[in-house]
Amino acid sequence: MKIVVASANPVKLRAAELGYARMFPDHAVTSEGLSVPSGVADQPLTDAETLEGARNRAQGVAALRPDADLCFGVEGGIEDEGGEMTAFAWVVALGRDPQGRPL
Structure with missing residues (x-):
C-alpha cells in the first residue's frame, strides 16, 4: 500500500504511517509527504x-x-469556546483499504 500525506512535516508523515500500521498490521506500507495548500487561513479559527x-x-x-x-x-x-481557546486537528483520509474497498 502507498500512502501520501499532504505535508512535508516528518511528524505528520510518521503519525500517518503509525496509524496505518495499527489499522492494517499485516500490510506493508510505503509513504510520501508532499506540501499542498489548504485553501484556508494559515491559522483556521473554526x-x-x-x-x-x-x-x-x-x-x-x-x-x-x-x-x-x-x-x-x-x-x-483553534476555536474560541466561551472565552477559552481550544486547539485541535482534523485528519481526512481518501482512498481505499488493503482489499480495495473505498474509504
Missing part, C-alpha cells in the same frame, strides 16, 4: 474551516498522486 483545510489538502494530494492507495490531509485549528 472547526468548519479546519475540516475544510484538511479536506482540501487530502484532495490536493490525491490529484497529484492518483496511484496512492490512501491520501491524508491534516489541518490544525
